[in-house]
Amino acid sequence: MSIRGWDPPAAPQLRPSPEPTPSRALPIAIALTVALLLGSAVVAAMAFYHYASTDHLGVLDDPDVVEAIDIACSRMEESVRASAPLPNDSATAVAAAMRNQNTAITAMIGDIRSIGTDKLAGDHPAEAWLADWEILIDLREAYADALTRGERPVLTVPMTDGLPITTRMDDAADCRVAAALAKPPLPRS
Known part of the structure; x- marks a missing residue:
């Protein structure tokens, strides 16, 4: 049936699908993937080397x-333990023990500094770590002075980045007596 000037579309004809032809896209995709993986491995190795060789x-x-x-x-540590004040010591005895401990800390700092400023400067936190010990000595000396004057002092440890310097000192090296030294005993009343 035909409407004037209009003919129905012809029925679709089925054509056989063409034979698959080998494509060059697959080998190129594989080569690019391998190159990308190798490049990533090289970059990762370089980043690891940089991390491992950096201070x-x-x-x-x-x-x-x-x-x-x-x-x-x-x-x-051995010297500090040997001269530790006892909980029931007098103010004078606690102050004397703290000063003996401070002498041991000062000797430690001197021994470490003897390796040379160039060597210490090559390990970034070394100078700051030693400076933290010097700050702790000064705080303990002030505490001992206050004890000998008959006061009941409080040793307040400075903070850095929201943490006490004693935490930073313990985190930087395997020398973990700073926190204990920052809490001297109060002498008997």
Whole structure:
């Protein structure tokens, strides 16, 4: 049936699908994927090498510095333990014990500094770590002075980045007596 001037569309004819032809796109895609993976591996290896060979802020990691700290700190810890004030000591005895401990800390700092300023400067936190010990000595000296004057002092540890310096000191090296030294006992009344 035909409407004037209009003929129905012809029925679709089915044509056989063409034979698949080998495409060059697949080998190119594989080659690009392999190249991308290799490139990523090279970049990752370079980043790891850079990380491994860089001074890590906040951690003492130079082997010579670490060795000097380990030896000096062990010696200091032994001396600090041997001269620790007792909980029931008099104010004079606590002050004297603290000063003896401070002498041991000062000796530790001197032993570590003896490896040289260049070596210490190469391990970023070393100078700041030693400065923290010097601050702790000054605080303890002021505390001991106040005890000998008959006062009941409070030792307040300074904060850095929201943490007490003693935390930073413990995190930077394996010399973990700073927090204990920042809490001297009060003498008997």
